[in-house]
Amino acid sequence: MRVDVWSDIICPWCYIGRRRFEQALAGFEHRDQVEVVHHSFQLDPxxxxGRTELSTEMLSRKYGMDVAEAAAMESKMEATAAGEGLEYHMDGLHIGNTADAHRLVHLAASAGLQxxxxxxxxxxxxxxxRSVFSPSSLAALAVEVGLDPAEVEAVLSSDRYAAExxxxxxxxxxxxANGVPFFVLxxxxxxxxxxxxxxxxxxLTEAWDTSSYARS
Known part of the structure; x- marks a missing residue:
């Protein structure tokens, strides 16, 4: 059975949703027969x-709150993440365009490292x-997971995978879907x-039980 997941790298709820789904999948009887495929979604394409700003400034502008209120919201997010075993550091966090990061995810998929x-x-x-916006930082992260440095450079210096x-x-x-994370089973x-x-x-149980896999 296939599960398609849409998320954005800078979406705090997406990482939390990822962990919660992983916990459910780990306890699922047929987990070895589930394929998870990731898809790109930009919160603000x-x-x-090449530009970044503090996430508190973005939240303040988007929701009409002051920076202190935005910081308090992010502090609560840190606590929520901790409850899922994730360590968030929201103070001083910057946001920006994630197109290049998503293009590298597509490259990683071609190498089985998505x-x-x-x-x-x-x-x-x-x-x-660490930045997920600058080409040099993205390149280093991609190489860390096993991608070929030359391939990474070729992608980042072109528009390859932009259409995907x-x-x-x-x-x-x-x-x-009008937001992320979004899962389709x-x-x-x-x-x-x-x-x-x-x-x-x-x-997971309902999707499996009503699928062709359960009847095969």
């Missing part, structure tokens, strides 16, 4: 490439305080948001 690339980018952004990133977003829109069951692990467990 219009954000200028899941490792997604995990490394999330951890770099939320835990390690756009198609991922278009597919999410066609499926009715067996191309029939949609789960939106970082739902509790128990809900992912239920969704």
């Amino acid at each position: 219009t954000y200028p490439a 899941d490792a690339m997604v995990e490394r980018l999330f951890r770099a952004h939320f835990t390690d305080r 990133v756009e198609e991922d977003a278009a597919t999410a829109s066609r499926l009715g 067996d191309m029939r069951y949609g789960v939106s948001g970082a739902q509790p692990t128990e809900l992912f467990t239920q969704a």
